[in-house]
Amino acid sequence: MCSLIAHVDNGKVVRVQGDPDHPYTAGFACGKVNRDADLVNSPERLKSPLKRTGPKGTGQFEPISWDDALDEIASRWKAIIKESGPLALLGYAYSAHQGLMNRGLVNGLFHALGSTRLQAGTVCDTCCETAWDMTVGPVGGADPESVVHSDLVIAWGADLAATNVHFWALVETQKKRRGLPLIVIDPRRTRSATAADLYLPIRIGTDAALALGVMHILVRDGLANRDYLASHTVGFDKVEREILPKFPPARVAEITGLPVADIEKLAAMYGKAKAALIRLGEGMTRLAAGGQALRSVALLPGVTGHYGVKGGGALLLTAASCDLNYAAVRKPSGPATSRLVNHLRLGEELLNMKDPPIRALYISANNPAVTCPEVYKVQKGLAREDLFTVVHDPFMTDTAKYADIVLPAASYLETDDLYRAYGAYWMQWGQQAATPQGEARSNFDVAQALAQRMGLTDRIFTLPPHEAAKELFKGATGPAAKADPDKLFAGEPIHIAHDWAGQPFATPSGKLEFHSEQLARQGLPPLPDWNEDPLEAAEAAKWPLRLLTAPGYFQAHTAFSGVDFLRTREGKPCCILHPTDAEARGLEDGAAVRLFNDRGEIALTLRVSDEVQPGVVLVPGQRPTREAVAGTINMLCSDRYTDMGEGATYQSTWLEVAAWPAARQVAA
Structure with missing residues (x-):
């Protein structure tokens, strides 16, 4: 999440750049975001609400007014609720808009309605987050800005040049200034890999084996930090006794496709480093044993004690340390629990969910006809003539072509919202920079309009964005809760990192968990391991x-x-x-x-x-x-x-x- 400056001329965004005064964004943005003026001004933007006139999937529509569109949506929803109950509705909003208001209030609408709910993020990060939580706890990892103190960086399954460009810039700077060594572990020789001091082209799905092989060598060579293991971890004795003997270098080489010499070199560089930082990628977890992969790698800094050293440890995500009262926006009212639809199984549920079936679908800030697995199922489900589908999007996406009503959405540059980074420790209010294109309206605005038509009376559905954002701070804890409202809503970047005293662990034991009782209770292996699926x-x-x-x-x-x-x-x-x-x-x-x-x-x-x-x-x-x-x-x-x-x-x-x-x- 970047801090950006939008240059505006007569209400039109003409250029987007990184904020040069921001300590992390440091004046530049990636090649994609640099073109966001083109995105917001794209001639392909939807300009008005549309109503379907032809078969689903063909993209045949005619313009209608906003009032007619919203009235029809509310009327259809009320009729469906009367016949089948609120569970026949599904709200499907995700992350194309990263603002906490615009992303959160759509989900808050459906929570208040008591509808079937989206188990969001399973296409993206629920596996890696769960594995991290079972190991480290629901708390952020290392501060990427602490790399100035690191003496080794490992990009493990993370193409920093493509997806983490500001951290990549910090690494490059430290490499030039003081020769900071970089190791890249990735099945693809990425742009990041070409700059590495050691590149390991690992076989897909074998990350856990490599991590356990490194642990084996660390123990063999006396590089395990026994004091740190004793005071800050639980269960390493079981891993050392039951797991590590299975992963000598020769077997790890056979599993991973890497030379024994490179495995030994990786372990030696890591074990001898004083402050090694591992930047974890999410891609290694998007496979059958993805959780074990993440757990195994995330445990490595516990073996060496790097979790206790500034500039060391591991970073997956930071958002868990931003302790705001998200429920104020996402869960304003409604039943505490409801039926769930897993994000990645939308197609399956549209085709087979019963008692009641999904009869109305509202999609915002996502494109499931491309992003979900089993796309043929998704297309078949979206093609149901008895499914009333609304899509709110800036563009006519593959998904929107199946909609009964398409609503033009405002982009982040056309909205007010609060943002918290998930790859760094910053929070910032983003002021609306431009008038929405055509008749586009924000997710937040449309959620409020529909809530009022559906008779919802929660206060959050009446507040302007900046007042709604203030609700997030009622009951919040940690550094984010201490933000000065005047500075925050003036757009000043707010640093929300905790005072550093070593990696905190928010597991039930309060320690890094090599052995996880939580996993054992779920019938899952409590120790890290690798087995062929x-x-x-x-x-x-x-x-x-x-x-x-x-x-x-x-x-x-x-x-x-x-x-x-x-x-x-x-x-x-x-x-x-x-x-x-x-x-x-x-x-x-x-x-x-x-x-x-x-x-x-x-x-x-x-x-x-x-x-x-x-x-x-x-x-x-x-x-x-x-x-x-x-x-x-x-x-x-x-x-x-x-x-x-x-x-x-x-x-x-x-x-x-x-x-x-x-x-x-x-x-x-």
């Missing part, structure tokens, strides 16, 4: 290539697809094969190729590159289906859950790649 092994025996998905540098997801410049910079939706795999299939760079497995087929443009290993097919970014030769990659991914957190398992996908027939290329 039997379903993955069966898929690997059937299909020769494993899928790797990663953010594109200019098209991380479809929220940026409205900027033609960024689409051009990223290039056509593609898959990337190692030259050995391409040659074996008779495929050439630039060709249209067919990706397929038991769930279906899609077609993308092929790039041939040794940035991936043999046996891997990389698909960068999530792109609208209209941009690809045919389809979108999540059509091939199952809606199977991760081992913990009920998250998505995109990387547990196996498939084959072949030529896309010329006749079908013409048809496409």
